[in-house]
Amino acid sequence: MKKAYRKDVIIARVVFVAFCLVIAMLIVCAVIFARNHMAQKQAEVQETQTQTQTETEETQQQAEQDTEEEAPDIEEEQQEETTPLAVTTADVNLRTEPNTSCEVITVIPKGTQVEFLGEEDGWASVNYGDETGYVSTDYIEEVTDSE
Numbered sequence: 001m002k003k004a005y006r007k008d009v010i011i012a013r014v015v016f017v018a019f020c021l022v023i024a025m026l027i028v029c030a031v032i033f034a035r036n037h038m039a040q041k042q043a044e045v046q047e048t049q050t051q052t053q054t055e056t057e058e059t060q061q062q063a064e065q066d067t068e069e070e071a072p073d074i075e076e077e078q079q080e081e082t083t084p085l086a087v088t089t090a091d092v093n094l095r096t097e098p099n100t101s102c103e104v105i106t107v108i109p110k111g112t113q114v115e116f117l118g119e120e121d122g123w124a125s126v127n128y129g130d131e132t133g134y135v136s137t138d139y140i141e142e143v144t145d146s147e
Contacts, residue, residue: 084115084116084142084143085113085114085115085116085142085143086113086114086115086116086124086126086140086141086142086143087111087112087113087114087140087141087143088108088109088110088111088112088114088135088139088140089110089139089140089141090110090139091107091108091109091110092107092108092110092135092136092139092140093105093106093107093108093135094106094107094108094126094128094131094133094134094135095133095134095135096133096134097134098120098121098122098123098125098134099123105131105133106128106131108128108135112128113143114126114127114128114135114140115127115128116140116142117132119137122136122137122138123135123136123137124136124137124140126140
């Protein structure tokens with residue numbers, strides 16, 4: 001072999017090895033870049049999920065707080081809308097109709113509180129337990145706030 005040919009072969013081999021090293025480095029860089037990019041995307045997804053979860057929890061907490069804040073208002077309205085109370089002054093007949101000739105449902109004992117629904121012609125419409133009927137207004141007194 002000629003010396004010039006040997007030089008060319010050595011140079012070609014050196015160039016080939018250098019070319020292979022450059023390609024290997026490019027592949028390594030591409031893999032590193034891809035992994036970093038994927039890790040960054042996963043971090044963004046996790047952050048988005050965390051934010052969504054946090055927002056959902058905050059929304060639920062706000063809804064619970066709103067419900068708790070509204071509840072007293074409803075209770076106050078219900079208290080204001082409750083029917084007035086009356087107390088019997090003697091044992092009194094609870095009747096099906098506002099007259100003495102109709103059927104007696106039960107006898108309400110003296111001192112019993114009943115719900116006063118209304119009054120007409122000397123008869124009061126009241127709720128006593130699970131019964132609704134009429135009693136003479138002579139035998140009940142309306143309960144006032146001072147009592």
